[in-house]
Amino acid sequence: MTILKNKIGRVITSIVLIVILLAGVVGYVGWYNLFREVPTYYESPEEHFKYGSIGTEEAQGVPYWIWLVLPRIFPDKLPGPGGYTSLGITWEEGKEMPVGFTKKTIGFPRVGITCAVCHTATYRKTEKDKPIIVAAAPANKFDSQGYLRFLSATAGDARFTADYILDEIKYNYNLSWLENLLYRYVLIPQTKKALLQQKEDYSWTDSRPNWGPGRIDPFNPVKFNTLKLPKDNTIGNSDMMPLWNQKMHxxxxxxxxxxxxxxxxxxxxxxIGDGATKKSLPVADLQRVEDFIQELQPPKYPFAIDEQVAAKGSQIFANTCASCHAFGGERTGTVIPVEEVGTDRHRLDMWTQEGADTYNHFGDGYPWDFKNLRKTNGYVSVSLDGLWLRAPYLHNGSVPSLQDLLEKPENRPQVFYRGYDVYDPKKVGFITEGDEAKAIGFKYDTKVTANSNQGHIYGTDLSDENKKALIEYLKSL
Ligand code: HEC
Ligand code: HEC
Structure with missing residues (x-):
């Protein structure tokens, strides 16, 4: 009896051990393929800014292989040929990912975005030139709304199936047996679900004016999706901002x-606004971004400047603009009441005291914390460093060039095309009219709600000669 008991005991022990071992193997394989995090590291601060993770992959990352093949399966849902670049996304020669996109493995390779997708511009001196990429400049061609809508549209299409997608992935990569199962039964259905959810989360944009390239409504997604505040009817469409030279700011x-x-x-x-979560917010990696933008110098104007004329312009600037815009100016970097500057007030009205209060409690209990969000009554008299590459101008990007900004609002362009990156050194801004600009650009109509080009009439009374001199000086900032 005892011998038999012992035998049964040993068998049971073995079975238990095997089960534990199997569970361990399954657990390990599951962890390895779904959660194993492989850090990305770029030695160069600029590469880190462009391609390093800011923590968006965990919650918002699209499985890499799906992301890669979507433009090939759904070219009909893109505005033109060229895959993602047709949405104004910039692909540096020889790089695996476009500027502003990460490839990070958390279990499986995922695609996330970085600050650089909205904070990197390109320009060309002539149409024939290759685009010059300037990190930390306000993105002028990236259509982020187009990108979001493309992804959601693919998920809503009958072709978004495992068969279609796996067939297409084969042209790039042979998924292992296990990866195949993972893609077929987990990642493809889950991605479809997540992208359809994203469509739902952004459905409020369908009844508001389009952002177009170089603009987003930055804080309504935060209000509605992150902070779970009730939907309101505000429109916050605003131009991207440059990030350089923060030390001086x-x-x-x-x-x-x-x-x-x-x-x-x-x-x-x-x-957080880009999809990092409380848990994934990479404080040290973001500190590197902050250090980078503290020191980074604004880009120099790439055409000749007439120094004599500019010297005269600097006097005009000192008299008419410096109090609000020069470093050391009495009101530079402060909020100027909207009634005083007179520009479109929609962006201002989009942000609320409730939004600020809720966001200030968002990080409670975490090692990082927010406490400086607030509600204001106007727009900041921003510093003008690197001004030449910040076109179109004003917070809603409603004025194409510096020459136009010095015109009275009724004489500024009423309709123009944004998103074409060839530079116009005469007007000082990008080319926004003509066939090429029309073909590539987004039609910006200043009559559309929140697109108004009113206000900021400083300098509009200057003589033509003085305006010319002032513009010459502004090129040098
Ligand atoms: C999806 C586009 C987008 C992404 C991605 C993005 N930003 Fe921005 N950022 C904007 C826009 C648009 C503004 C201006 C918003 C406003 O105030 O209306 C802005 C404003 C800023 C400003 C204020 C600049 C100033 O002079 O006042 C800073 C600083 C900034 N962003 C840093 C970052 C950093 C750092 C990241 C990455 C962690 C990032 N942004 C990611 C679009 C983006
Ligand atoms: C009373 C303060 C004040 C004065 C004076 C002033 N500005 Fe401004 N400026 C502002 C404010 C506020 C904004 C932001 C307004 C907005 O975007 O709605 C602004 C925005 C700008 C912008 C747009 C920056 C960008 O990145 O798009 C330019 C360019 C500019 N000002 C140039 C000038 C020039 C040139 C003068 C002198 C002729 C001048 N300003 C005088 C307050 C002032």
Whole structure:
């Protein structure tokens, strides 16, 4: 009896051990293929800015192989040929990912976005030139709404199936037996679900004016999706901002309406706004981004400047603009009441006290914390460093060039095309009219709600000669 008991005991022990072992193997394989995190590291601060993770992959990452083949399966849902680049996404020669996109493995390779997708511009001196990529400049061609809508549209299409997608992946990569199962039964159906959910989360944009390239409604997604505040009817469409030279901006209010005063918080809320979660927010990686933009110098104007004329312009600037815009100016970097500057007020009205209060409690209990979000009553008199590459101008990007900004609002262009990156050194801005600009660009109509080009009439009374001199000086900032 005892011998038999012992035998049964040994068998049971073995079975238990095998089950534990199997569970361990299954657990390990599951963890390895779904959760194993492989850090990305770029030695160069600029590469880190362009391609390093800001924590968006965990919650918002699209499985790499699906992301790669979608433009090939659904070219009909893109605005033109060229895959993702047709949405104004920039692909540096020889790079695996476009500027502003990460490939990070969390179990499986996923695609996330970085600050650079909205904070990197390109320009060309002539149509024939290759685009020059300038990190931290406000993106001028990236159509982020187009990108979101493309992804959602693919998920809503009958071709978004495992068979279609796996067949297409074969042209790039042989998935292993296990990866195949993972893609077929987990990743493809889950991605479809997530993208359809995203469509739902952004359905409020369907009844509001399109952002177009170089603009987003930055804080309504935060209000509605991150902070779970009730939907309102506000329109916050605003132009991207440059990030360079932050050291010189110390003490300036941040964002167009000055809703933040801490750079660290602005960087961190930037990552949250892009899809990082409380858990995934990579504080040290974001500190590297902050260090980079503190020191980075604005780009120099790439055409000749007439120094004599510019010297005369600097006097005009000192008399008419410096109090609000020069470093050390009495009101530079402060909030100017909207009634005083007179520009479109939709972006200002989009942000609320409730939004600020809720966001200030968002990080409670975490090692990072937000406490400097606020509601203001106007727009910041931003510093003008690297001004030449910040076109179109004003917070809603409603004025194509510096020459146009010095015209009275009724004489500024009423309709123009945004998103073409060939530069116009005469008007000082990008080319926004003509066949090429029309073919590539987004039609910006200043009559559309929140697109108004009114206000900021400083300098519009100057003589033509003085305007010319002032513009010559502004090129040098
Ligand atoms: C999807 C586009 C997008 C992404 C991605 C993005 N930003 Fe921005 N960022 C904007 C826009 C648009 C503004 C201006 C918004 C406003 O105030 O209306 C802005 C404003 C800012 C400002 C304020 C600049 C100033 O002078 O006031 C900072 C700083 C900033 N972003 C940093 C970052 C950082 C750092 C990241 C990455 C962690 C990031 N952003 C990611 C679109 C983006
Ligand atoms: C009373 C303060 C004040 C004065 C004076 C002033 N500005 Fe401004 N400026 C602002 C404010 C506020 C904004 C942001 C307005 C907005 O975007 O709605 C702005 C925005 C700008 C922009 C757009 C920046 C960008 O990145 O799009 C330019 C360019 C500019 N100002 C140039 C000038 C010039 C040139 C003068 C002198 C002729 C001048 N400003 C005088 C307050 C001022």
């Amino acid at each position: 110390k003490g300036f209010a941040l964002h167009w309406d000055g809703l933040e005063t801490s750079l660290t918080e602005t960087v961190q809320t930037g990552a």
